[in-house]
Amino acid sequence: GENVEQHPSTLSVQEGDSAVIKCTYSDSASNYFPWYKQELGKGPQLIIDIRSNVGEKKDQRIAVTLNKTAKHFSLHITETQPEDSAVYFCAAGNNNDMRFGAGTRLTVKP
């Protein structure tokens, strides 16, 4: 089955700086790579996703890149704000099976 590794486990940045979270996966058959944001006391919410036929996707301050050859994908947050502070999860899989990374706790210091 799929195995997803996520780094770093914690990340602290100054407001306005960029944050990058990286994930690797093991199953070359995986074709869908979503990212979730979990705020305190809430369930994870999808913030951006990418499919295997695309190398990069942007949505305002967040972007995701995918390298299928190397089996890794990354989340980039630019111009970070305190409200970006949360736990972020990557996931990899297909319609039937999705595996999650262990999560990254991002803290944005004002």
Add this chain to the structure above:
Amino acid sequence: DADVTQTPRNRITKTGKRIMLECSQTKGHDRMYWYRQDPGLGLRLIYYSFDVKDINKGEISDGYSVSRQAQAKFSLSLESAIPNQTALYFCATSDGVNAFFGQGTRLTVV
């Protein structure tokens, strides 16, 4: 109203007791999932269901059972709770592309 509702939100139970966590959704999705979240381990899949008569084991199904009573309802049971089942449990639905999570049930087994 939330699209995915979990009850209870918090529960403390004793070792050996049977407990049921309930999930209902208003999104009309066929696919429903139960995940367990532990610090440093991310979200691990317990069971999933693609239809009312369809039940599938996930990564960590031992010690758990599920029931898909209707398209909108998917319950998770611990037949005889043990302390290492103390965790945050999430129900999710999917349209086959994106996943939508409930707010979670914090279960403590003492």
